[in-house]
Amino acid sequence: xAMEEQTFSQENMEFEALYAGRAAFGGVDxxxxxxxxxxxxxQQAVVDLARAGGFAGKVLDAGCGLGENAIxxxxxxxxxxxxxxxxxxxxxAARRASDHGVQVRFLVADATELRGVGTGFDxxxxxxxxxxxxxxxxxxxxxxxxxxxxxxxxxHLFCFAESMPSGTPxxxxxxxxxxxxxxxxxxxxxxxDVTEAVFATSFTHELLARMGEAGALDxxxxxxPDAVQxxxxxxxxxxxxxxxxxxx
Numbered sequence: 001x002a003m004e005e006q007t008f009s010q011e012n013m014e015f016e017a018l019y020a021g022r023a024a025f026g027g028v029d030x031x032x033x034x035x036x037x038x039x040x041x042x043q044q045a046v047v048d049l050a051r052a053g054g055f056a057g058k059v060l061d062a063g064c065g066l067g068e069n070a071i072x073x074x075x076x077x078x079x080x081x082x083x084x085x086x087x088x089x090x091x092x093a094a095r096r097a098s099d100h101g102v103q104v105r106f107l108v109a110d111a112t113e114l115r116g117v118g119t120g121f122d123x124x125x126x127x128x129x130x131x132x133x134x135x136x137x138x139x140x141x142x143x144x145x146x147x148x149x150x151x152x153x154x155x156h157l158f159c160f161a162e163s164m165p166s167g168t169p170x171x172x173x174x175x176x177x178x179x180x181x182x183x184x185x186x187x188x189x190x191x192x193d194v195t196e197a198v199f200a201t202s203f204t205h206e207l208l209a210r211m212g213e214a215g216a217l218d219x220x221x222x223x224x225p226d227a228v229q230x231x232x233x234x235x236x237x238x239x240x241x242x243x244x245x246x247x248x
Contacts, residue, residue, distance in 0.1 A: 038066050085111065087108050124148075146247055
């Protein structure tokens with residue numbers, strides 16, 4: 001099967017192709033279906049947020065992907081709905097939830113509309129969806145979240161930070177400024193704070209080197225490749241902005 005080449009930009013990210021195994025990220029086929037944000041478990045930042053009591057009541061995981069964060073929250077007793085625009089992602093997420101023995105309501109839905117997902121959510125989680133949208137979509141998404149969440153609901157949003165180092169396949173257009181967050185969220189959500197966080201990826205230094213040889217890495221004037229950090233498992237860490245907001 002022919003493989004499409006992907007880098008992380010709003011223009012060319014075809015998530016269904018990636019989840020279905022029809023795309024090779026960054027022009028490199030590393031010997032299997034590699035999805036950069038699939039680390040085989042929840043993001044530690046989300047785990048820490050749950051431990052700190054950041055979730056309550058009915059939880060919506062918007063852009064849930066393969067469902068690891070939703071599965072973790074369901075395992076802690078939360079009523080979780082996970083939505084994603086990719087049918088392949090939702091199918092795989094449901095299998096993972098079954099393997100973990102937890103109940104999660106997984107649905108295919110357009111995040112800019114959130115039709116058919118229900119209402120009355122107490123907490124919404126965005127673990128890397130916002131930066132995948134263009135400005136028109138971001139505005140519609142903020143409004144859709146507002147519609148399905150109850151008054152005073154909490155939104156936890158993680159998106160690519162402007163401090164992203166070079167030497168990654170993440171292009172400048174998906175890095176999110178505080179001004180952009182306020183422009184799109186403020187009509188519907190009161191931003192309480194924006195702080196720094198990190199997410200793990202399935203990238204390694206070796207894989208990034210292979211992608212660099214394939215010409216797939218962004219070389220924009222940002223902090224250099226030496227600023228690319230890894231965790232104890234050798235997984236490349238990406239700087240994120242963590243946004244905590246309250247529904248107006």
